[in-house]
Amino acid sequence: MEADRLFKTRIVKECCRSLCYDAESRQFSFSLRPCLPDKWQRLSIVAKNQHLPFFTLDFNDFIARVDRASKEFIRIPYIYSLTDSQILNGEIIELTFDNQLAFSYVKMGCGQYLCCQTGVGFTFGSLIEFKTNMRLLNAEGYFLGTIERIALLAPAECHLCIDGAFFGNFFRKSVGSSLWSLFEIATTIVDGGNRSLCTELMQKAITLGIGSLPLLSIVNSATRQHEINQMHS
Amino acid sequence: MKSTKCIADQLIARQAIDDGLFYVALQTVCQAGRYAVVKRNKYKGLTYEERLLLSPIYDDISVLDNRIAVVLVEGLKAVYLLAEHRLITDFDYSEIALADNDAYLLLTTPSNKLGVLDVKRQSWAALPAYDEISNNLSSEYVWVRNGPFYHFVNFHTGNYYGMPGLIMAYDTLSGMFGMNDSHKVSCYRENGIADTESFRNAVIQHGGHLVLQNTRRRIEHIVDIYGNILN
Numbered sequence: 001m002e003a004d005r006l007f008k009t010r011i012v013k014e015c016c017r018s019l020c021y022d023a024e025s026r027q028f029s030f031s032l033r034p035c036l037p038d039k040w041q042r043l044s045i046v047a048k049n050q051h052l053p054f055f056t057l058d059f060n061d062f063i064a065r066v067d068r069a070s071k072e073f074i075r076i077p078y079i080y081s082l083t084d085s086q087i088l089n090g091e092i093i094e095l096t097f098d099n100q101l102a103f104s105y106v107k108m109g110c111g112q113y114l115c116c117q118t119g120v121g122f123t124f125g126s127l128i129e130f131k132t133n134m135r136l137l138n139a140e141g142y143f144l145g146t147i148e149r150i151a152l153l154a155p156a157e158c159h160l161c162i163d164g165a166f167f168g169n170f171f172r173k174s175v176g177s178s179l180w181s182l183f184e185i186a187t188t189i190v191d192g193g194n195r196s197l198c199t200e201l202m203q204k205a206i207t208l209g210i211g212s213l214p215l216l217s218i219v220n221s222a223t224r225q226h227e228i229n230q231m232h233s
Numbered sequence: 234m235k236s237t238k239c240i241a242d243q244l245i246a247r248q249a250i251d252d253g254l255f256y257v258a259l260q261t262v263c264q265a266g267r268y269a270v271v272k273r274n275k276y277k278g279l280t281y282e283e284r285l286l287l288s289p290i291y292d293d294i295s296v297l298d299n300r301i302a303v304v305l306v307e308g309l310k311a312v313y314l315l316a317e318h319r320l321i322t323d324f325d326y327s328e329i330a331l332a333d334n335d336a337y338l339l340l341t342t343p344s345n346k347l348g349v350l351d352v353k354r355q356s357w358a359a360l361p362a363y364d365e366i367s368n369n370l371s372s373e374y375v376w377v378r379n380g381p382f383y384h385f386v387n388f389h390t391g392n393y394y395g396m397p398g399l400i401m402a403y404d405t406l407s408g409m410f411g412m413n414d415s416h417k418v419s420c421y422r423e424n425g426i427a428d429t430e431s432f433r434n435a436v437i438q439h440g441g442h443l444v445l446q447n448t449r450r451r452i453e454h455i456v457d458i459y460g461n462i463l464n
Binding site: 074086091173174211 | 430433434436437439440441442455457458459461463464
């Protein structure tokens with residue numbers, strides 16, 4: 001790992017807590033610890049000693065990105081076609097439909113996707129090929145829209161640093177064949193508020209070989225589903 | 234260090250002196266199977282079952298295996314093919330060693346440039362122009378380093394593939410994998426363009442995290458599907 005990323009991973013370790021759920025804002029995040037100015041004062045000396053061009057503005061910018069990690073990503077646009085077998089479990093595909101609404105879907109298993117905006121699971125089947133100008137139907141034949149644009153949402157630097165700080169050697173494990181167990185644990189936390197399950201969630205993510213971006217996308221989908229259910233009830 | 238021309242002249246002169254020393258018996262210095270390194274005056278030669286293959290006019294001779302001997306004159310080495318009784322390189326190298334299960338010869342010039350000679354085909358797999366060459370010479374594409382940048386050579390065709398801005402390359406059985414100056418890893422096509430589709434397929438085949446190694450540098454990188462290094 002390059003020196004710059006090692007230093008940023010250290011920032012995450014010192015300035016952030018592990019995954020936690022805030023019932024008030026209904027959001028899973030790697031929340032910031034208090035007394036950040038004091039921590040930066042120490043870290044800035046480290047940066048100076050290591051001759052890293054990393055200053056207060058960079059620190060503020062980086063910390064802000066870590067704080068909103070669930071909304072940060074690198075969009076890889078202009079994808080014209082992608083089959084289910086070409087998408088890895090935990091990858092996020094963003095589909096913009098002809099009504100200009102964009103929805104992102106996390107691949108949870110073979111042919112199975114979870115909508116990040118609604119927390120609804122979809123089965124498209126293992127033979128699905130996402131293509132532009134394609135009418136997207138789920139396995140039950142329900143029409144979701146005509147795909148206008150396809151993009152992949154890749155982890156940003158802040159996710160790689162969070163992975164380095166809290167996810168141990170998750171990369172030594174193969175990505176699990178089904179990620180639904182993460183969604184189930186997250187639903188339990190959101191419904192019952194049992195926050196101690198966050199540790200279990202982290203352990204499960206490491207076992208399933210996935211990093212912070214897919215984890216945050218999956219668990220925050222559970223909060224969206226909870227919100228929608230509450231609105232309907 | 235002397236030029237090849239100087240060395241050839243010197244060998245002719247030494248041969249003339251040795252011709253006059255016919256009455257001095259050859260002394261065996263060491264034996265390698267049926268081959269023996271022999272000595273007369275202060276120079277060495279080579280015999281096969283007591284038949285003289287190389288006159289005793291060389292500073293040193295070492296038999297690498299039953300196919301190849303390395304002869305040394307004035308600090309410079311050349312490759313001698315035992316079966317064909319002939320030198321297949323000039324006296325241009327400071328080091329010559331067998332590599333990759335003895336299929337190749339790794340040659341080092343006095344200016345520390347490395348080249349690889351295919352022993353079976355008796356042709357250059359990689360000309361002696363590189364600062365560093367992969368350990369893994371049996372791969373489809375073998376990485377070579379020139380200055381800070383890595384490129385690839387296909388040893389079967391002898392083709393060289395210049396890669397723009399690769400600061401690390403990995404040993405893989407097939408394909409060309411490297412890291413660009415933005416620290417992103419990818420698979421590269423022969424025209425030097427990143428082949429994201431092949432890279433994506435390779436990562437998926439390996440369970441989502443691809444382990445890439447550069448054994449010469451003792452580096453192991455584990456990368457995700459987007460080419461990010463995770464370890």
